[in-house]
Amino acid sequence: MKALVTGGAGFIGSHVVDAYLDAGHDVAIVDDLSSGRRENLNPKARFHETDICTDALADVFDQEQPEIVCHLAAQMDVTRSVADPRFDARVNVLGLIRLLELSVQHGVKRLIFSSTGGAIYGAAKEYPATEETRPEPMSPYAVSKFSGEEYIKMFGRVHGLRYVILRYTNVFGPRQMPHGECGVCAVLTNLMLAGRQPTLYGFGKPIRDYVYVGDVARANLLASEKGENQTLNISTGRPTTVMDIFNALREVIGFEQDPILKPLRPGEVERSLAVNARAAEALGWTPTVDLLEGLRRTVAAMGR
Numbered sequence: 001m002k003a004l005v006t007g008g009a010g011f012i013g014s015h016v017v018d019a020y021l022d023a024g025h026d027v028a029i030v031d032d033l034s035s036g037r038r039e040n041l042n043p044k045a046r047f048h049e050t051d052i053c054t055d056a057l058a059d060v061f062d063q064e065q066p067e068i069v070c071h072l073a074a075q076m077d078v079t080r081s082v083a084d085p086r087f088d089a090r091v092n093v094l095g096l097i098r099l100l101e102l103s104v105q106h107g108v109k110r111l112i113f114s115s116t117g118g119a120i121y122g123a124a125k126e127y128p129a130t131e132e133t134r135p136e137p138m139s140p141y142a143v144s145k146f147s148g149e150e151y152i153k154m155f156g157r158v159h160g161l162r163y164v165i166l167r168y169t170n171v172f173g174p175r176q177m178p179h180g181e182c183g184v185c186a187v188l189t190n191l192m193l194a195g196r197q198p199t200l201y202g203f204g205k206p207i208r209d210y211v212y213v214g215d216v217a218r219a220n221l222l223a224s225e226k227g228e229n230q231t232l233n234i235s236t237g238r239p240t241t242v243m244d245i246f247n248a249l250r251e252v253i254g255f256e257q258d259p260i261l262k263p264l265r266p267g268e269v270e271r272s273l274a275v276n277a278r279a280a281e282a283l284g285w286t287p288t289v290d291l292l293e294g295l296r297r298t299v300a301a302m303g304r
């Protein structure tokens with residue numbers, strides 16, 4: 001099938017591109033390289049250096065006539081979304097609407113949306129979160145992703161667009177940049193490889209749900225055929241503290257210093273965990289790479 005991957009030069013998007021190509025699909029990438037990198041581009045895919053918020057996106061659809069759209073392009077830096085919520089909404093809401101209109105016009109068979117299980121549940125009372133948990137966004141980024149989900153569902157109801165919404169928790173793995181929504185693994189890996197003492201906020205106790213990027217890419221591939229109009233958590237359901245990551249990395253890298261421990265920063269949640277039973281049922285998806293193995297692969301990809 002012909003797949004268009006927006007954000008295909010980014011961390012997760014580049015793995016999605018690889019997964020689709022490995023499965024024998026024809027792939028085109030749209031990316032403006034604002035946070036993505038040229039070296040992440042798979043040379044077997046056609047590349048359009050295009051901002052999804054511009055009219056040039058229509059030319060890409062005319063040329064490529066995609067059957068599947070995997071939408072990963074986003075402003076995904078929570079801190080930036082707080083500082084500049086209008087820019088966040090421009091990319092994550094207006095850019096998405098343009099993509100949805102073009103998908104309907106071109107008869108796209110399925111749109112797969114990268115939403116967030118890490119941010120969207122925010123201050124939700126239910127723990128761990130299921131897809132039925134009422135989102136309680138704590139940042140403009142989480143609001144823009146949540147409203148994106150609602151636009152997609154509306155396009156499904158009104159225009160018959162078929163879609164799958166994937167809510168990833170904290171994704172980690174090779175090619176992650178130490179910025180953005182959930183870069184704790186990337187931040188710690190970079191610091192510890194450089195022999196620098198990392199700071200663990202919340203005294204290393206905050207709980208997160210770390211899912212390996214290869215597993216996330218596989219979920220995107222499975223969603224090209226399964227999970228009709230569903231919203232699915234893509235998570236491990238396994239609680240991991242920041243201290244657990246530090247200790248695992250200490251083992252992988254052979255780091256000898258202790259971390260600096262500090263209180264949680266404003267806006268950071270103490271725990272975030274999501275149940276993945278629905279993805280298992282709908283896609284036949286379960287995570288296969290655990291934290292230690294994922295960190296080993298991440299460090300190895302950095303040449304160590």
Ligand SMILES: NC(=O)c1ccc[n+]([C@@H]2O[C@H](COP(=O)([O-])OP(=O)(O)OC[C@H]3O[C@@H](n4cnc5c(N)ncnc54)[C@H](O)[C@@H]3O)[C@@H](O)[C@H]2O)c1
Nearest residue numbers: 007009010011012031032033034035036051052073074171
């Ligand atoms: N990293 C995580 O843990 C995580 C968790 C949940 C959801 N997500 C979502 O997954 C997706 C990918 O995130 P990532 O971690 O790979 O981030 P990333 O920054 O590496 O990837 C985003 C890509 O989108 C591109 N992009 C940004 N604005 C664009 C625009 N206007 N037009 C075209 N391209 C544009 C960037 O250049 C980049 O290549 C995002 O939608 C993000 O919200 C990520």
